[in-house]
Amino acid sequence: MQRAGFSVAAHEARLSEAVLIPARPGNLGLARHDLVEAVRHWRLIVLLAWQDVRQRYRRSMLGPLWLTVSVAVQIGSLGLVYGELFHLDLKVYLPHLAVGLTVWAMFSNTINDGCLCFIAAESFLKQVALPKGIFPARVVLRSLITFAHDIVVLVIVLAIYSPPPVLGVLLSLLGIAIFAFNGLWIGLLFGMASARFRDLPPIVSSVMQVAFFLTPVIWLPSAIQGRLATLLALNPFACFLSIVRDPLFGEAPTMLSWSIVILVTILGWGLALTMFARFRGRVTYWL
Amino acid sequence: MTSIELNNVDIDFPIYDARTRSLKHRVLGLGPLGPQRVGPAGHHRVLVHALRGITMSVRNGDRLGLVGRNGAGKTTLLRVMTGIYEPAVGSIQVNGRVASLTNITMGMDMEGTGYENIVIRGLMLGLTRRQSMDRIEDIENFTELGEYLNLPLRTYSAGMLVRLAFAISTSINPEILIMDEMIGAGDKAFAEKATARLQKMMASANILVVASHASETLRQLCNKAALLRQGQLIAMGPVEEILQRYESEN
Numbered sequence: 001m002q003r004a005g006f007s008v009a010a011h012e013a014r015l016s017e018a019v020l021i022p023a024r025p026g027n028l029g030l031a032r033h034d035l036v037e038a039v040r041h042w043r044l045i046v047l048l049a050w051q052d053v054r055q056r057y058r059r060s061m062l063g064p065l066w067l068t069v070s071v072a073v074q075i076g077s078l079g080l081v082y083g084e085l086f087h088l089d090l091k092v093y094l095p096h097l098a099v100g101l102t103v104w105a106m107f108s109n110t111i112n113d114g115c116l117c118f119i120a121a122e123s124f125l126k127q128v129a130l131p132k133g134i135f136p137a138r139v140v141l142r143s144l145i146t147f148a149h150d151i152v153v154l155v156i157v158l159a160i161y162s163p164p165p166v167l168g169v170l171l172s173l174l175g176i177a178i179f180a181f182n183g184l185w186i187g188l189l190f191g192m193a194s195a196r197f198r199d200l201p202p203i204v205s206s207v208m209q210v211a212f213f214l215t216p217v218i219w220l221p222s223a224i225q226g227r228l229a230t231l232l233a234l235n236p237f238a239c240f241l242s243i244v245r246d247p248l249f250g251e252a253p254t255m256l257s258w259s260i261v262i263l264v265t266i267l268g269w270g271l272a273l274t275m276f277a278r279f280r281g282r283v284t285y286w287l
Numbered sequence: 288m289t290s291i292e293l294n295n296v297d298i299d300f301p302i303y304d305a306r307t308r309s310l311k312h313r314v315l316g317l318g319p320l321g322p323q324r325v326g327p328a329g330h331h332r333v334l335v336h337a338l339r340g341i342t343m344s345v346r347n348g349d350r351l352g353l354v355g356r357n358g359a360g361k362t363t364l365l366r367v368m369t370g371i372y373e374p375a376v377g378s379i380q381v382n383g384r385v386a387s388l389t390n391i392t393m394g395m396d397m398e399g400t401g402y403e404n405i406v407i408r409g410l411m412l413g414l415t416r417r418q419s420m421d422r423i424e425d426i427e428n429f430t431e432l433g434e435y436l437n438l439p440l441r442t443y444s445a446g447m448l449v450r451l452a453f454a455i456s457t458s459i460n461p462e463i464l465i466m467d468e469m470i471g472a473g474d475k476a477f478a479e480k481a482t483a484r485l486q487k488m489m490a491s492a493n494i495l496v497v498a499s500h501a502s503e504t505l506r507q508l509c510n511k512a513a514l515l516r517q518g519q520l521i522a523m524g525p526v527e528e529i530l531q532r533y534e535s536e537n
Contacts, residue, residue, distance in 0.1 A: 044410040051396050051407070058398060127393045128411060129370030129385075197310035281373035285300060 031277035038133025045134055049141035056146075067149040075101055075153060082218055091161050093220070098157040099245045100217035102150035107179065107237065108208045109143040114187035115194040115201040122287040132280055136187025140180050147176075164248040171247035179240050182265055185272035192279050195286040211237050233257075236264050289383035289462045289493035291345040291368055296377035298338040298363055298518075337363045339518045341377070345494055352505035352526055353498040354533045355515035361498035364515065365389070365465050368496060383493060386412060386461030388470055391452040401436030401443075401451055408455045422458045429454045429484065446474065453481055457488050464492035468499050502530050 038045070057063045078101070079094045086093070117135040124130060158164055164172075194200040215237040224232060232238060239257040246253045306312045338360045345351055353361045366372050367379060369387040394411050395404050405426055409419025427436065430450045440448060453470065470485070489495050489508065499505050505512060505526060512529035514521045522529055 041410070043416055044407070047407045047410065051399065054398055123390075123393060124411075126366070126371060127390050128387065130411070193310075196308075197313065198308045200310050203310065281375075284371055284373075286303075 028273070028277045031273060031280055034131045034276075034280060035133040037131035038137060041131060041134050044130075045137045045141060048134070048138045049145060052138070052142045053145050064149060067146060068152050071102060071105070071150045072153045075157070078218065086219070086223070088220070095157055095161045095249070096220060096245075097218060098154055099248055100215075100241065102147065102154060103176075103241055103244050104212060104215065104217045105150070106143050106147040106176075107240065108212070109146060110140055110179075110183040111186055111190070111208060112201070112205050113139045113143065114183060115190045115204050117187045117191035118195045118283050118287065119191075119198075119201075125284050125287060132276075132283060133184075133188070136184050136191055139187050139191075140183040143183065144176075144180060158248065162249060165250050168247040168250055172244050175240070175244035175247070175253075178243065178261060178265065182240070182268060185268045188276050189268070189272040192275060192283055195283055196279075211235070214238075215241055217241070234260065236260055239264075289347045290380075291343075291382075291463065291494065291496075292380045293341050293343050293367070294378045294380075296338055296341040296367060296374040296379060297336070298360075298367060298372055298374060299334045300337050302333040302335055336518050338367070341367075341520050343513065343520060343523055345496065347493050349511050350489075350495045350509040351497070352509035352512040352529075353496065353515060354500075354502075354505065354512055354529065356537075358517075359515040360518040361515055362389075362467055363518075365467055365496065365498055368463075369465055381463065383462035384413070385463045385465060386459055387465040387467075388456055389465070389467045391456040391470055392448065395440060395448075395452060397441045398439050400439055401430075401432060404440060404451065405436075405455055408452075409458075412456070412459050414459065422455075426451070426454045426458055429480070446477075450477065454484075457484050460488070460491050462492060463494045463496070464489060466495075466497040469497070469501070469504055502534065505530060 056067070075094070075098045079090065079097050082088070082097070083090050083093045114136060117139045118125065118132070121135045121138075124135075125132070190200065190204065194204075214232060214235050216232075221229070221232075221238075233254070233256060239253075239260040242253045242257040243261055246257075341364065353364060355361050363372065365387065367374060368381065369385055370381065394408055396407060399407065402423065405423055406416060406419045409422065410416065414422070427433075430436075430447075432447060432451060435443065435447065436451075440451070443451070456470075495508065497505070497508060509526045511524065512526040512533075513523040514529050514533050522532060
């Protein structure tokens with residue numbers, strides 16, 4: 001057990017640093033150390049995430065297939081109803097909807113579950129000194145695995161209606177990676193805040209519901225014009241969705257989308273790291 | 288050199304009620320427009336002083352028993368030594384690999400097979416995948432679970448589960464071993480085997496810290512003891528001396 005949650009180096013370094021700077025809040029060194037240790041525990045992160053997904057399989061007869069089938073049914077029925085309602089060409093609308101819904105599901109899973117990342121890990125955190133960074137990463141990975149189940153549906157829909165360019169697929173994957181990177185700070189920040197303020201997770205989930213309607217998931221951006229369209233384009237969720245979705249349809253995301261995504265990434269990580277440095281050691285007290 | 292040094296450690300637990308747990312109350316209560324009947328929210332935190340000014344040093348070879356009544360701070364002190372609670376005041380320095388045998392079934396996946404759990408628990412205890420794999424044979428022999436190790440844990444009886452959890456938890460060799468009460472497992476025949484295994488593990492650790500209410504256990508295991516009362520370290524010294532003092536006070 002050379003490399004451990006409370007491994008030699010980890011424990012020694014962590015705690016002896018605490019000796020040098022006793023009980024001083026805002027220790028960025030300890031926060032960084034925690035995250036580095038979390039990366040070293042990648043195997044554990046993978047196992048925990050898989051364990052979560054497997055638990056979901058168990059609740060259904062169809063197992064892994066269930067996740068895929070349910071999303072297919074959702075896309076199919078929404079596509080038919082709204083396509084008819086908005087008088088849209090299914091060839092355009094269905095691929096748009098399929099990508100939108102599945103990517104949105106990943107966004108909202110990551111954010112909602114990110115709030116619970118520490119609360120749900122109470123039994124671990126109170127028993128072992130594992131790096132705290134493990135738990136947001138577990139949530140992000142879990143959402144990615146769930147999303148991977150939906151890819152089957154995406155491939156079918158896209159193959160039928162609008163085969164994407166190869167470069168587009170690669171760009172889209174880059175977009176997903178950028179979102180996942182953001183998911184980590186979201187879990188870190190909102191996970192801590194939710195451990196302290198227990199009414200935060202329901203607040204966040206309400207906000208996500210509103211955001212769903214403000215983001216072009218079930219409607220096409222082209223359907224809205226003028227000032228409202230400019231305003232809606234500033235919605236960070238729309239920007240993140242755009243960098244994943246647009247390349248699949250051979251379109252380049254706007255400069256505005258990229259700028260907002262980069263801004264959110266930098267500001268988010270900055271804020272999360274500051275708060276993590278300040279409150280990392282308090283999380284176990286809040287559970 | 289394996290050691291644990293605590294210097295003037297205070298641990299306070301904030302106690303939150305529904306109101307101080309609420310972001311809504313916090314935000315509304317602070318603003319000038321907040322509903323006044325709610326009163327100022329958030330700033331009247333109730334603190335429980337779990338540990339107060341603990342200074343102690345545990346050295347290589349020490350077998351330290353923690354005694355004290357319920358609520359004296361024994362478990363909290365063990366958790367501080369494990370690195371779970373970071374002190375808000377004071378400092379702690381731990382030199383050596385720590386393992387804590389408090390909840391041996393922690394992190395076991397009921398859907399996973401016995402073998403899968405050996406690996407996942409190993410990773411949690413700080414082993415690499417390779418090291419966890421290396422321990423499989425030892426665990427197979429000890430648990431005598433045979434083919435059951437290929438089945439998910441939910442098919443296990445309570446006794447089998449404890450046997451597996453115990454075997455995994457005791458398959459490591461920490462330099463510092465921390466225990467909250469003695470752990471045991473299974474029926475009579477198995478209990479003897481378990482005790483022998485645990486003793487071997489304890490013997491190989493450089494430092495043992497165990498909290499227990501059983502004086503006899505502590506006399507057998509420990510050479511030192513520390514008496515805690517209401518979060519304060521009252522006395523620390525040879526086990527017999529401290530136990531007599533503790534027993535005379537009760």
